[in-house]
Amino acid sequence: xxxxxxxxxxxxxxxxxxxxxxxxxxxxxxxxxxxxxxxxxxxxxxxxxxxxxxxxxxxxxxxxxxxxxxxxxxxxxxxxxxxxxxxxxxxxxxxxxxxxxxxxxxxxxxxxxxxxxxxxxxxxxxxxxxxxxxxxxxxxxxxxxxxxxxxxxxxxxx
Numbered sequence: 664x665x666x667x668x669x670x671x672x673x674x675x676x677x678x679x680x681x682x683x684x685x686x687x688x689x690x691x692x693x694x695x696x697x698x699x700x701x702x703x704x705x706x707x708x709x710x711x712x713x714x715x716x717x718x719x720x721x722x723x724x725x726x727x728x729x730x731x732x733x734x735x736x737x738x739x740x741x742x743x744x745x746x747x748x749x750x751x752x753x754x755x756x757x758x759x760x761x762x763x764x765x766x767x768x769x770x771x772x773x774x775x776x777x778x779x780x781x782x783x784x785x786x787x788x789x790x791x792x793x794x795x796x797x798x799x800x801x802x803x804x805x806x807x808x809x810x811x812x813x814x815x816x817x818x819x820x821x
Contacts, residue, residue, distance in 0.1 A: 664809060664813070667723075667727070667802070667805060667806050667809060668727060670723065670802055671723035671724045671726075671727040671802065671806060672724060674720040674721070674722075674723045674724060674799045674802065675720065675721055675723070675724035677720050678716075678717040678718075678720035678721045678724075681713045681714075681716060681717040681720070682713070682714075682717050684713060685709070685710050685713045685714060685717070688703060688706055688709055688710065689706065689710060691703060692706040704784060704785070705782070705784040705785035705787075707784075708782040708783070708784050708785050708787060709785070709787075712782070712787060712791075712792050715792050715796065716792055716795040716796060719795070719796035719799045719800055720795075720799045721799075722761075722799055722800065722803040723799050723802040723803045723806055725803075726754075726757065726803050726806045726807050726810070727806050729750075729810070731757070733750075733753075750810075751810070751811050751814075752811075754807045754808070754810040754811040755807070755808070755811040757803075757804075757807045758803075758804045758805075758806075758807030758808040758810075758811060759804070760804075761800055761801070761803045761804035761807060762801070762804040764800055765797055765800035765801045765804060768793055768796050768797050768800060769793070769797050771793050772790045772792075772793025772794050772796075772797065773790075775788070775789040775790040775793055776788075776790035
């Protein structure tokens with residue numbers, strides 16, 4: 664469990680770094696556009712590519728911390744043990760969904776690789792983004808299944 668926690672934390676740190684790079688690229692592009700009239704070529708493409716990867720990279724940490732959106736409006740009157748069982752069922756469903764999304768993302772990445780699709784301005788290969796998304800999606804599924812069968816272990820990762 665500690666290894667999954669370590670991997671989730673590493674993914675979140677990498678996602679934070681990606682978002683920092685996106686912010687710096689956007690700032691440089693806006694400053695250039697508003698002062699000298701020049702802009703960074705492909706800044707929108709770089710933002711889209713990095714944001715897609717960052718979203719996937721944040722998901723394992725979010726699941727580890729059990730910080731996903733939980734709608735408990737209908738279950739507030741139920742007992743804690745019943746809600747814990749519902750949380751385990753939710754983790755199971757999320758884990759299975761993450762494995763399905765991971766599988767389809769991998770298929771999409773292989774298709775993008777075979778067709779050699781690239782972004783319009785920079786010619787950045789799209790399969791790289793898919794490949795960057797597959798491991799954190801798989802890790803999210805693993806964490807969700809671990810929480811399903813072994814309970815919430817986020818306290819151990821603090």
